[in-house]
Amino acid sequence: MRYIIAVLVIVSLGFGMEVSTKRWKSGLTFSHYIEEHNISYSLLDGISEEDKKFLTELQSGTLYYELTNPKGELIQSLIPLNQEMQIHLFREPKGGYHFDIISIAYDEKRYFADVTITSNPYSDTLATLHQANVAKRVSYALKGAVDTRNLRKGDHLAFSYKQRTRLGKLYQMPDIEVVSITSRGQEHFVYTDEEGKGYSESDKRVSYTKKGDLIKKVRIYDRSDRFGMPLRHVRITSSFSYRRWHPILHRYRPHxxxxxxxxxxxxxxxxxxxxxxxxxWMGGYGKVVKIRHPRGYESLYAHQSRIRVHRGQRVKKGQIIGYVGSTGRSTGPHLHFGLQRNGRWVNPMRVLKRESLSKKYRTITIKGAKAKKRRLQQFMRQPNPLFHVWSKEEQ
Ligand SMILES: [Zn+2]
Structure with missing residues (x-):
């Protein structure tokens, strides 16, 4: 890309040609485009079916480049199809046009930054670097890895990131590599995976390979092994709450x-x-069944009219354990369903919908973690580390 643009500029200097940046108009198709430039439709015949499919991905608003001669004839155009590929259309010296889909070239550079915390990682990074995407990615990286509420005024964040630029302008999202957090004299590091998710180095399940790659085991979400619902047809009449008006006791109680x-x-x-x-029987709950499940969960089914299981019995997911009733302190037939995790009441609906009970792990490898950390430490050792602040022109 850089090479092509360089050629465009040189050519334009010599022959009074003009390079212009345009935006792809809404509804414009590639065949309209060639028609506008008086290019023969026969060009389309030479395009493979696969590439034609690609052409339908042209998005309105996309910035593209055109080179035209003094007569206004199209000499060359570069039209991005997505983040990676672009149309390359140019007039051949002997006449006629050549069509190609080529990859978009960009520059990628590593940057370092040093941010002093005054309020939170996002706004402090934004205020320091003037680049919203870096601020977004840094706070995203920290989110899952550390409790940023513990950060105090005067704490420090230092990090390295890679930013791609194209024709001197920001291109795609930055990739945060490693973040150092210095808080109350303690320093620790957070690394990111390909999606930018952060992993704290001080995590127990983190280890390193000889090469210095970081390995972390993470639990994965297994949709096939979730909780079921306690009724075939679910209609919630009252939700989990720490403070609810009790219709019988006439006072606020947690539900x-x-x-x-x-x-x-x-x-x-x-x-x-x-x-x-x-x-x-269990007091206000009336006839109750409680079932102990893996991972410290225990479910409770209250106000039953009839219980169908006995203590110590093994039950399967979906098995009938009793019937809806209104025993105990109840205003009418309903199921009060409770769920405990390690002895603490949790919001059942949150868990039933999301939690998986089987333990499945995935290994995350962060390549060159130690090298990333070393580079960042080198940057931080400078007495007054200088770093790049993004200007408006670069955005
Ligand atoms: Zn209830």
Missing amino acids: HGTDFGARRGTPLLAVYSGRVSFAG
């Missing part, structure tokens, strides 16, 4: 569960396989 509306006698289903830890 440690989700209420589902259902007719008396509707079957209640185990939300996951496990062992029945309680089956019987």
Whole structure:
């Protein structure tokens, strides 16, 4: 790309040609485009079916380059199709046009930065570097890896990132490589994977290879192994809350569960396989079944009209364990469903919809982590580290 533009400029100097930047008009197709430039439709015959599909991806608003001669005839154009590829159309010296799809060339450079915390990583990075995307990516990297609320005024962030530029302007999102956080005299490092997600070096499950790559095991979300619902048809009448007006007790009380509306006698289903830890009467809950599941979860099904399991019994996910009723402190037939994790009440709907119970791991490798850290430390050792601040012209 740089080479092509250089050629364009030299040629234009010599022959009074003009390079212009344009925006692809909404609704404009490639065949319209060649028609506008009086290029024969036969050009299209030489384009493969695969490339023709590509041409339909032309997006309105895309910036592209045109070189025209003093007569206004198109000499060359470069029209991006996506982040990677562009159309290269040019007039051949002997007449006729040549069509090609080529990759977009860009420059990529590593930058360092040093940011002093006054409020939060995002706004402080933005104020220091004047580049919103870097600020976004830095705070995204830190988000999952450290608790940024613990940062205090005067703490420091130093980081390295790679930024691509094309024709002197920012191109694509920056990639944060490693962030150093110095807070209250303690320093630690956060690395990022390909998606920019951050991993703290001080994490227990982190190790290094001989080559200095960082290895981390992360639990992955397995959709096939989630909780089920306690009823076949789910209608929530009251949600989990730490403070709710109690209709019978007439005062504010926490509601440690989700209420589902259902007719008396509707079957209640185990939300996951496990062992029945309680089956019987439990005060205001009336007839109750509790089931212990893997990973410290225990589910509770209250106000039942009839219990169908006994203590110690193994149950499968979806198995009927009892029936909806109104026993105990209840205003009418409904299921009060509670869920505990390690003895603490949690919002059932949040867990039922999202959590997976099987442990599956994926290994994340961050190539050259140690080298990245070394480079950043080198930058930080300078007495007054200078770094690049982005100007308006570069954005
Ligand atoms: Zn309830």
